[in-house]
Amino acid sequence: MADPGTALPSWNDTPTRRAIVDFVDLVTTEGSPDFVPLADRVATFDNDGTLWCEKPMPVQLGFILERLAAMVEQDASLREKQPWKAAHERDHAWLAGAVERHYAGDDNRVKILLAGIVRAFGGTTVEDYVAQSHAYVTGTAHPTLGRPITACAYLPMIELLRYLEANGFTTLIASGGDRDFMRAIGEELYGIPPERVVGSSNALSWSDGDGGGSIVYLARPDIFDDGPAKPVRIWSRTGRRPLVAGGNSNGDVPMLAWTGGGRPALRLLIDHDDDEREFAYTSGAEAALDRARAEDWTVVSIKRDWATVFG
Amino acid sequence: MADPGTALPSWNDTPTRRAIVDFVDLVTTEGSPDFVPLADRVATFDNDGTLWCEKPMPVQLGFILERLAAMVEQDASLREKQPWKAAHERDHAWLAGAVERHYAGDDNRVKILLAGIVRAFGGTTVEDYVAQSHAYVTGTAHPTLGRPITACAYLPMIELLRYLEANGFTTLIASGGDRDFMRAIGEELYGIPPERVVGSSNALSWSDGDGGGSIVYLARPDIFDDGPAKPVRIWSRTGRRPLVAGGNSNGDVPMLAWTGGGRPALRLLIDHDDDEREFAYTSGAEAALDRARAEDWTVVSIKRDWATVFG
Numbered sequence: 230m231a232d233p234g235t236a237l238p239s240w241n242d243t244p245t246r247r248a249i250v251d252f253v254d255l256v257t258t259e260g261s262p263d264f265v266p267l268a269d270r271v272a273t274f275d276n277d278g279t280l281w282c283e284k285p286m287p288v289q290l291g292f293i294l295e296r297l298a299a300m301v302e303q304d305a306s307l308r309e310k311q312p313w314k315a316a317h318e319r320d321h322a323w324l325a326g327a328v329e330r331h332y333a334g335d336d337n338r339v340k341i342l343l344a345g346i347v348r349a350f351g352g353t354t355v356e357d358y359v360a361q362s363h364a365y366v367t368g369t370a371h372p373t374l375g376r377p378i379t380a381c382a383y384l385p386m387i388e389l390l391r392y393l394e395a396n397g398f399t400t401l402i403a404s405g406g407d408r409d410f411m412r413a414i415g416e417e418l419y420g421i422p423p424e425r426v427v428g429s430s431n432a433l434s435w436s437d438g439d440g441g442g443s444i445v446y447l448a449r450p451d452i453f454d455d456g457p458a459k460p461v462r463i464w465s466r467t468g469r470r471p472l473v474a475g476g477n478s479n480g481d482v483p484m485l486a487w488t489g490g491g492r493p494a495l496r497l498l499i500d501h502d503d504d505e506r507e508f509a510y511t512s513g514a515e516a517a518l519d520r521a522r523a524e525d526w527t528v529v530s531i532k533r534d535w536a537t538v539f540g
Numbered sequence: 541m542a543d544p545g546t547a548l549p550s551w552n553d554t555p556t557r558r559a560i561v562d563f564v565d566l567v568t569t570e571g572s573p574d575f576v577p578l579a580d581r582v583a584t585f586d587n588d589g590t591l592w593c594e595k596p597m598p599v600q601l602g603f604i605l606e607r608l609a610a611m612v613e614q615d616a617s618l619r620e621k622q623p624w625k626a627a628h629e630r631d632h633a634w635l636a637g638a639v640e641r642h643y644a645g646d647d648n649r650v651k652i653l654l655a656g657i658v659r660a661f662g663g664t665t666v667e668d669y670v671a672q673s674h675a676y677v678t679g680t681a682h683p684t685l686g687r688p689i690t691a692c693a694y695l696p697m698i699e700l701l702r703y704l705e706a707n708g709f710t711t712l713i714a715s716g717g718d719r720d721f722m723r724a725i726g727e728e729l730y731g732i733p734p735e736r737v738v739g740s741s742n743a744l745s746w747s748d749g750d751g752g753g754s755i756v757y758l759a760r761p762d763i764f765d766d767g768p769a770k771p772v773r774i775w776s777r778t779g780r781r782p783l784v785a786g787g788n789s790n791g792d793v794p795m796l797a798w799t800g801g802g803r804p805a806l807r808l809l810i811d812h813d814d815d816e817r818e819f820a821y822t823s824g825a826e827a828a829l830d831r832a833r834a835e836d837w838t839v840v841s842i843k844r845d846w847a848t849v850f851g
Contacts, residue, residue: 268733355775399735412779422579423779424710435771441798441805444775460746464666464755466777468723468734487752494752 236392239385239537246534248527249389252495253396256472263493265472267397272473273427273463273484274386276404276411279477279499280419282381284508285372286325289410292365293342294324296349312345332479332513343450347431351448355409355433358446362413374507376539382418384540386475390419393473401471403427403463405455405480427462429454459484475529477501479516485526496526503532506539547703550696550848557845559838560700563806564707567783574804576783578708583784584738584774584795585697587715587722590788590810591730593692595819596683597636600721603676604653605635607660623656643790643824654761658742662759666720666744669757673724685818687850693729695851697786701730704784712782714738714774716766716791738773740765770795786840788812790827796837807837814843817850 240246256265277283297316300307307313315323327338350358369378390400402411402421408428415421432451435444454462460483463471474481474488475497485496498521501510511518521528531538551557567576588594608627611618618624626634638649661669680689701711713722713732719739726732743762746755765773771794774782785792785799786808796807809832812821822829832839842849 359779408776409779424777426779430776433772433775435768435794435798437794437797440801441781442771442794444771444798457746460753460755461744464744465719465741466735468670468720468737470752483746483748483753486748487746487755490751 236395237385237388239388239535241534241536243534245527245529249392249495249497252473252493253393255493257396265492269469269472270393270396270398271401271467271469271471272390272393272398272475273401273403273471273488274390274474275476275478275481275484276402276406276428278501279404279475279481280382280386280402282371282374282383282507284501284510286321287328287406288366288378288381289406290324290328291369291372292362292410293346293349294319294321295365296361297345300349312342316345329512347446347448347450350431350446353446355444355446358409359413362407362410366414367417374539379414379418380539382540383535384537385535387419387540389475390421394420398473399425401425401427401463401467403454403459403474403484405429405453405459408452408454427454427466455480457483460487463487473497475499476517478513480513482517482520485517486520486524496521496524497529498526499529500531502530503535503538507531547706548696548699550699550846552845552847554845556838556840560703560806560808563784563804564704566804568707576803580780580783581704581707581709582712582778582780582782583701583704583709583786584712584714584782584799585701585785586787586789586792586795587713587717587739589812590715590786590792591693591697591713593682593685593694593818595812595821597632598639598717599677599689599692600717601635601639602680602683603673603721604657604660605630605632606676607672608656611660623653627656640823658757658759658761661742661757664757666755666757669720670724673718673721677725678728685850690725690729691850693851694846695848696846698730698851700786701732705731709784710736710778712736712738712774712778714765714770714785714795716740716764716770719763719765738765738777766791768794771798774798784808786810787828789824791824793828793831796828797831797835807832807835808840809837810840811842813841814846814849818842 255263274280277287294316297313301313301317308317327342331339366378371378371381393400400421402415406428408426408430411428412423412426415426430452432447432449433444434447436442470490471488473495474485476485477499488494488496498517501508548557566574569575585591588598605627608624612624612628619628638653642650677689682689682692704711711732713726717739719737719741722739723734723737726737741763743758743760744755745758747753781801782799784806785796787796788810799805799807809828812819
């Protein structure tokens with residue numbers, strides 16, 4: 230197995246890091262009763278707030294905002310209508326509020342936002358959508374951290390992905406974020422290729438035509454990969470139950486709970502408790518933190534467990 | 541690259557085999573203008589009638605039939621109701637007719653059948669369903685070929701999968717058949733693991749509980765992975781457009797057409813023209829054969845191109 234000393238250099242030598250290393254030793258030591266064969270070593274990670282920074286708002290919202298604002302430039306009648314109004318006026322608080330209310334169980338604003346999103350990308354081919362997403366992420370700075378968005382991935386988590394892979398794990402992203410948006414940057418940021426990205430998506434449709442036809446987004450939602458949908462989407466994609474999962478919010482609880490089954494499991498919950506190097510918040514993670522404490526999941530304190538946050 | 545002479549021994553030395561070998565040479569020769577990097581070498585194959593025998597009825601129908609008949613034993617009120625009546629009376633013609641009518645554009649009988657199927661497996665966990673599927677396929681003989689169902693895979697196609705993999709391709713099953721049914725035997729029969737099987741599925745639901753909860757089938761359909769759904773499902777799973785595809789029916793036309801895009805493509809259409817060694821039929825493949833001839837797709841004649849059909 231890979232040497233944890235060199236594989237996880239951005240992790241402090243704390244009980245959290247030892248729990249990770251001990252778990253990997255447990256399931257990869259041949260002859261041990263908890264040994265797990267290669268094919269069943271599956272590790273799934275949420276994206277926003279788990280692999281990269283999600284504050285002051287998820288990166289994807291910035292991308293959507295830019296597209297919605299561009300639509301207002303084309304069609305002034307959208308200016309007084311949400312979510313175009315918020316996009317046009319750069320009203321980030323309205324948009325961030327949609328996510329916060331969703332975590333609190335109120336999806337009314339999310340529905341208004343989603344209605345805008347499906348219109349924003351209806352008719353776009355999947356290839357164009359991926360190209361637009363890539364251009365946004367690689368061409369935009371984080372609004373407050375003073376670094377490019379491509380430098381907002383958590384270095385300790387990237388090291389963890391490599392450490393798990395070096396120990397025979399297949400790593401996947403399993404996130405409420407948009408699947409094809411994450412695919413656009415998954416390889417560059419995390420070394421995770423498109424086929425290992427599970428996420429939300431609007432409905433798609435293939436139609437025949439030149440060059441074998443194309444697949445375009447329809448103006449309606451299909452999958453919202455959050456909460457109880459996460460285990461279902463992971464099964465649909467892999468036909469396997471993960472052994473390792475990482476998340477940071479209430480929407481990750483079903484994925485974290487389902488991980489392992491009858492076998493040992495490593496369940497990591499990122500606790501955003503470092504307002505100096507990143508952001509301190511528990512909003513949207515209350516139930517996850519409670520369950521983690523009750524069931525002895527491994528809580529990762531950014532403040533105490535990470536020597537470095539960003540690369 | 542792998543030597544085609546040793547890699548495809550069950551293929552006769554015909555223009556079809558040469559087209560396969562030439563295509564693989566074309567996209568794997570470094571420095572050639574048509575060279576395709578490893579990550580983009582994706583090959584997708586239909587299952588029923590493409591990788592294994594689908595006559596006198598698809599294998600999965602036999603599995604469903606057995607389950608429906610068992611339901612009649614538990615509940616006599618189902619005896620006069622389709623599809624339980626057909627299952628109880630071993631009326632294979634009624635069931636095969638559902639598939640034939642589907643290919644002809646009439647889905648009424650398929651709908652009756654699907655309504656039975658969703659009831660048949662509602663409440664079953666995914667793990668139990670896979671175990672039941674595996675037990676059926678490995679414990680049942682083909683009704684007319686005088687061999688176990690596990691020996692009804694086409695040997696030339698298995699050789700083709702290995703040949704493509706030896707040349708850096710990622711192979712996938714992309715079939716109208718049930719995803720988790722195929723997963724149960726995909727590794728044993730074809731060397732294709734669960735995460736590379738794309739197919740139809742009833743809706744799934746995770747619920748919390750002991751051992752991290754479980755995922756069960758709901759009594760309603762979700763995905764029917766046939767026709768224009770095939771390109772969409774392949775994209776959803778992989779985020780890539782295949783370079784090679786193989787099919788045998790009208791339902792494979794969108795997948796075959798979509799393959800390649802602006803790049804070279806190998807589109808294989810299996811023509812069931814050998815009533816001595818297998819079955820001769822074009823029902824359900826008329827439009828596919830027409831399009832293959834019109835657009836110069838590679839038609840595989842079982843009679844002429846395969847030296848051996850079954851292993």
